[in-house]
Amino acid sequence: MKSNMKQNEKTPLLNVKNLKVQFETDRGRVTAVDNVSFSVNPGEIVGIVGESGCGKSVMSQTILRLLEHTDPVIYDGQVMFRDIDILKMNLKDLHTLRGNDIAVIFQDPLTSLNPVYTVANQIEEVLILHKSMKKKQALSRTIELLELTGIPDPARCANQYPHELSGGMQQRVMIAMALACEPKLLIADEPTTALDVTIQAQILELIVDLNKKLGMAVLFISHDLGVVTKICDSVRVMYLGQIVEETSTEVLFTQPLHPYTIGLIRSIPRMEGERGKELYVIKGTVPSLFNVPEGCHFCTRCEWADQKCFTQEPPLTETGFDDHRVKCWHFREIACLDKGVGGRNE
Ligand SMILES: Nc1ncnc2c1ncn2[C@@H]1O[C@H](COP(=O)(O)OP(=O)(O)O)[C@@H](O)[C@H]1O
Numbered sequence: 001m002k003s004n005m006k007q008n009e010k011t012p013l014l015n016v017k018n019l020k021v022q023f024e025t026d027r028g029r030v031t032a033v034d035n036v037s038f039s040v041n042p043g044e045i046v047g048i049v050g051e052s053g054c055g056k057s058v059m060s061q062t063i064l065r066l067l068e069h070t071d072p073v074i075y076d077g078q079v080m081f082r083d084i085d086i087l088k089m090n091l092k093d094l095h096t097l098r099g100n101d102i103a104v105i106f107q108d109p110l111t112s113l114n115p116v117y118t119v120a121n122q123i124e125e126v127l128i129l130h131k132s133m134k135k136k137q138a139l140s141r142t143i144e145l146l147e148l149t150g151i152p153d154p155a156r157c158a159n160q161y162p163h164e165l166s167g168g169m170q171q172r173v174m175i176a177m178a179l180a181c182e183p184k185l186l187i188a189d190e191p192t193t194a195l196d197v198t199i200q201a202q203i204l205e206l207i208v209d210l211n212k213k214l215g216m217a218v219l220f221i222s223h224d225l226g227v228v229t230k231i232c233d234s235v236r237v238m239y240l241g242q243i244v245e246e247t248s249t250e251v252l253f254t255q256p257l258h259p260y261t262i263g264l265i266r267s268i269p270r271m272e273g274e275r276g277k278e279l280y281v282i283k284g285t286v287p288s289l290f291n292v293p294e295g296c297h298f299c300t301r302c303e304w305a306d307q308k309c310f311t312q313e314p315p316l317t318e319t320g321f322d323d324h325r326v327k328c329w330h331f332r333e334i335a336c337l338d339k340g341v342g343g344r345n346e
């Protein structure tokens with residue numbers, strides 16, 4: 001699959017710089033996103049991957065400031081959309097941006113769909129509000145959008161209520177609604193996690209297809225590296241609020257250097273030659289935000305960790321080629337092993 005990114009379109013659409021997101025809780029302040037920087041170019045599909053609890057959703061919701069209504073949240077850094085810092089926008093401009101330039105889809109489509117309105121009513125409302133369409137025009141555009149997402153009988157679907165549709169159809173309706181305003185950027189946070197494998201493949205194909213047809217950039221977030229690598233141009237691996245490795249999808253897969261990335265790759269089911277073998281699992285779990293290790297955040301689960309890793313945080317370091325950065329004290333030794341996705345003790 002892969003996106004339609006053009007080489008000459010290199011000015012970032014979204015540029016997240018040193019983003020920090022903290023929550024004020026009863027037990028003190030916690031840092032869910034810790035100094036994260038990355039950019040998304042026009043037409044590009046960028047992946048963010050990491051286990052559950054690594055800060056992917058907090059990060060993606062911060063881009064549209066969706067958290068501040070419900071949580072006492074503290075931001076630092078910048079989220080530049082073209083030349084405007086979203087974190088400093090007034091609410092009126094923020095609403096315009098959300099409706100027009102950036103759209104978001106979530107794992108559970110029912111959180112975005114209103115159960116008491118038909119599919120048509122909901123999409124029409126977006127078109128009337130943001131695109132100043134008349135009712136009749138909005139209905140025909142709604143049908144077009146549903147058709148674009150591969151819904152077999154769009155006119156029928158338009159008259160249905162969300163609960164009358166299957167999970168895959170609900171997800172398509174949510175995508176149609178997200179596309180109503182022709183966003184420049186689609187943020188997709190685990191959009192296929194709740195779906196079975198066949199429907200998941202169809203939705204992924206749809207996202208890539210829309211990226212190609214409409215030139216829409218995508219920030220694709222998932223806990224599943226196998227899914228991310230199918231559609232993304234480049235990948236950021238996130239662990240406990242930080243980016244620990246970033247490069248093109250191809251390089252990440254062929255020359256992963258962070259022990260966490262290596263673990264995620266080994267955990268992908270049915271890698272070539274792995275059939276029948278017991279599936280690898282990274283030992284332990286992501287620590288809670290109240291218990292973040294002092295040095296490298298991954299040290300408590302890492303087979304490479306030594307004294308230094310437990311006391312000093314490694315910087316995100318350029319490897320020197322392929323726009324590849326890694327946050328590990330041992331990445332040079334790991335590179336020398338040249339054992340692909342093997343571990344230290346193999
Ligand atoms: N409102 C909140 N208050 C305190 N901690 C939160 C809040 N929302 C999320 N978190 C914490 O932030 C961390 C990252 O969560 P999240 O972004 O949902 O992870 P992911 O999407 O990668 O699974 C988790 O430890 C979670 O418990």
Ligand SMILES: [Mg+2]
Nearest residue numbers: 056057058190
């Ligand atoms: Mg999440």
